[in-house]
Amino acid sequence: MILVLGATGKVGRALVPALLDAGAGVRALTRDPAKARIDPRAEVVAGDLGVTEDLPRLVDGVDKVFVLTSGHGRSGAAQEAAVAAAAASAGVTHLVKLSTTGVHFGQQDPITAGHAEAEQAIRDAGPAWTILQPGTFMDNRFAWRRSIITDNAVYVPEGDPSSALVHTRDIAAVAALTLTTSGHEGQTYQLTGGEALTTEEQVAILSEAIGRPLKFVEEPEPEARERMLGFGWPQSAVDGVFDLKRESADNESIVFDTVQRLLDRPALTFADWAREYAKNFSA
Known part of the structure; x- marks a missing residue:
């Protein structure tokens, strides 16, 4: 059991x-x-x-x-x-x-x-x-759902690193x-996934999957913090996210082959994920 x-x-x-x-x-x-x-x-x-x-x-x-x-x-x-x-x-x-x-x-x-x-x-x-x-x-990209539905836009903090999602x-x-x-x-x-993508590349892939153009908007950290607090996140959670981002900035783009090695198949891609959940980004 x-x-x-x-x-x-x-x-x-x-x-x-x-x-x-x-x-x-x-x-x-x-x-x-x-x-x-x-x-x-x-x-x-x-x-x-x-x-x-x-x-x-x-x-x-x-x-x-x-x-x-x-x-x-x-x-x-x-x-x-x-x-x-x-x-x-x-x-x-x-x-x-x-x-x-x-x-x-x-x-x-x-x-x-x-x-x-x-x-x-x-x-x-x-x-x-x-x-x-x-x-x-x-799945963390579900955080973009609200702004995609309301503004056809994705807002991210300035300097958001490439990531091997x-x-x-x-x-x-x-x-x-x-x-x-x-x-x-x-x-x-x-x-990790099999490739590192910039946030702008992720937005473009998601835009293609849902079938409509999306604006990519970088925000200064104070504005990004206010947006997260507006979601109802506690201050400690917002602080934790930015602490984590600063610490992981140089590491997020590193790709490990563990998924392919253990499962004997390629890791699922962000395009796979975007197609799978495209309907979640419509009102």
């Missing part, structure tokens, strides 16, 4: 069916099973990783755990350390953690530092471990592989 944390999130929603298709038993965690849309073949359980008393019940009878939390910085690291400890006590044999390439590059922003701390907790817990370190998700289905496919086959214990895998 494999426990999937974050089963309704960007990676988890693709990972659960991938594991089931591979013949694995899956226990999918969600805070509200009544609202969750999870593959009916999975065992769906309710729980909150912030409530440590829930953890023994969640890991009982589980062999492996996909570790992903919604917390950031120290809060996420504390949750993941608690999960690792509970899993070790329950006899779990393998932990697979979703982290970030920022740890590989030694970034010091709060988001990356939290993942680095959590990685160490996973390594120290006792069970075998595998660490997945993806770069920027293609990775499709969440590729991350899920690698996670499923590491959870259902041997030989990945003690490995740390950096995951």
Whole structure:
């Protein structure tokens, strides 16, 4: 039995069916099973990783755990350390953690530092471990949806770096592989797409996919911050994004061949993603 944390999130929603298709038993965690849309073949359980008393019940009878939390910085690291400890006590044999390439590059922003701390907790817990370190998700470009629908425009901070964006289905496919086959214990895998694209190139690809022209607008940081705050983001989240951007600027364009090497196929492209989700950018 494999426990999937974050089963309704960007990676988890693709990972659960991938594991089931591979013949694995899956226990999918969600805070509200009544609202969750999870593959009916999975065992769906309710729980909150912030409530440590829930953890023994969640890991009982589980062999492996996909570790992903919604917390950031120290809060996420504390949750993941608690999960690792509970899993070790329950006899779990393998932990697979979703982290970030920022740890590989030694970034010091709060988001990356939290993942680095959590990685160490996973390594120290006792069970075998595998660490997945993806770069920027293609799904992050859903943040452009509002301005595309209202203004036919994409607003980005000045100096936004080129990025080797990775499709969440590729991350899920690698996670499923590491959870259902041997030989990945003690490995740390950096995951990116197969090419680095400038933000302007991404906008052009998305424009072609949705079938209408889009303006590409670079904003000074103060204006970009105000726009994010207008989305309802807390100040700490906005600060974290800009800290991360500054730290990762020189690393985002680095391409790793891990997806192709492990899955024996090319990584999905941003054009694939844009065609898949084009309808999401229409009113």
